[in-house]
Amino acid sequence: xxxxxxxxxxxxxxxxxxxxxxxxxxxxxxxxxxxxxxxxxxxxxxxxxxxxxxxxxxxxxxxxxxxxxxxxxxxxxxxxxxxxxxxxxxxxxxxxxxxxxxxxxxxxxxxxxxxxxxxxxxxxxxxxxxxxxxxxxxxxxxxxxxxxxxxxxxxxxxxxxxxxxxxxxxxxxxxxxxxxxxxxxxxxxxxxxxxxxxxxxxxxxxxxxxxxxxxxxxxxxxxxxxxxxxxxxxxxxxxxxxxxxxxxxxxxxxxxxxxxxxxxxxxxxxxx
DNA sequence: ACTCGTGTTAGCTG
DNA sequence: TCAGCTAACACGAG
Numbered sequence: 001x002x003x004x005x006x007x008x009x010x011x012x013x014x015x016x017x018x019x020x021x022x023x024x025x026x027x028x029x030x031x032x033x034x035x036x037x038x039x040x041x042x043x044x045x046x047x048x049x050x051x052x053x054x055x056x057x058x059x060x061x062x063x064x065x066x067x068x069x070x071x072x073x074x075x076x077x078x079x080x081x082x083x084x085x086x087x088x089x090x091x092x093x094x095x096x097x098x099x100x101x102x103x104x105x106x107x108x109x110x111x112x113x114x115x116x117x118x119x120x121x122x123x124x125x126x127x128x129x130x131x132x133x134x135x136x137x138x139x140x141x142x143x144x145x146x147x148x149x150x151x152x153x154x155x156x157x158x159x160x161x162x163x164x165x166x167x168x169x170x171x172x173x174x175x176x177x178x179x180x181x182x183x184x185x186x187x188x189x190x191x192x193x194x195x196x197x198x199x200x201x202x203x204x205x206x207x208x209x210x211x212x213x214x215x216x217x218x219x220x221x222x223x224x225x226x227x228x229x230x231x232x233x234x235x236x237x238x239x240x241x242x243x244x245x246x247x248x249x250x251x252x253x254x255x256x257x258x259x260x261x262x263x264x265x266x267x268x269x270x271x272x
Numbered sequence: 273a274c275t276c277g278t279g280t281t282a283g284c285t286g
Numbered sequence: 287t288c289a290g291c292t293a294a295c296a297c298g299a300g
Contacts, residue, residue: 003278031296058279081279082298135296136279169290177290178280187278232278261292263277 002079004152004183005226007058010085014053014060014077017087020122022046032117032130033139041075044141045120048072050128056151057182061143076143083130083137086116090124152183153223160216165207172200173260175219184219186262188226191235192219197270200259241265 002010025042027033033041047067054061058079064072077085088094116129118139130137150159163180164171174180175189184192193200196218198211207215226232233239237248245254252269 006278078280081277081296133296133298134277134279138280167289173290176279185278238278260290 002058002083003185003188003226003232004058004223005188006231007055007060007079007183008153008227009230010079011053011055011060013085013087014062014128016089017120017122017128018050018053018062020049020124020126022048022050022120023123024119024121026119026121027139029117029135032132032135032137036140041118041139041141044073045075050075050120056145057148057178058185059143059145059148059182061145073141074143076138076140077130078138078143079130080132080134080136080138082134083117083132086127086129086131088126088129090126092125092127147179149177149179149181152181152188152219153227155181155216157213157216161209161212164204164215165209165212167204169204170201170259171198171204171207171215172262172264174204176260176262183223185232186264187232187235187238187241188219188222189262190241190265191222191226191232191238194237194265194267194271195222197267199271200264200266237265 022045025045027036027041028038030038045064048064050062051065052063060077062075062077064075066072111131115131115133117132117135117137118130120128130139149163160181164174167174172189172193175184175192176186192215196215198215222235226234240248240254243256246252247254247267247270250267250269252267254265255268256263256265258264
């Protein structure tokens, strides 16, 4: 679920976990905490604090300090396909809603405790948890950011031209490649290409510089709007990713197919 | 019962 | 070596 806008939302919530002394870490889920052994993350963090929460693309990480106030390891957090950040306050009281996922379908959305895959407990009785039904999220020490391209919301015009405007794969696949630029997921890619009236199948190397500049402008606009409104599902075309639905702009049928291994929707008239 | 999926990545191929 | 593609991952939802 989480793409760049949801992760930015989650990062802001994660800031509520800063500057609280860590008393315990449950890192016993060795799949979510791979490649660490159980206890390894706990040993590195207990006694210290998280002091800053950063994000690049869909990856978050916290700076930490040790009990002595020296710089500690970075704590990487990735929400995967459906993870969310959950923060509790002193005494364990809930602090706001889960951050980073879909809007609630119903008021009584299930939140089983066993779906808290990693828990960082603080001396005030509160905690930070990675809530993730599917366990495709990750928590790890010293996450490697080298393989990530520039953040999709920050990438410069020249960088975008050079990184996106090459190769023979479909433009959609290029936008989804986190090493090219980071943060674009399946829905944000569809939204951006629809807004820009670009065929998702078109090879990325065939775009002119003005076309790339326009694509970047639309991507940044769609990304900012999604952050502001609470997620990619608030896009203009995303609600129209259904069978027998017309393009909300021109009325032509929306078409469905697979591009770059992912389910893709596009306007049969404007994005052909 | 069975298929799908808003993400990542190891491994294969040309 | 690299760009591009596929399967696998885990498990709930429809």
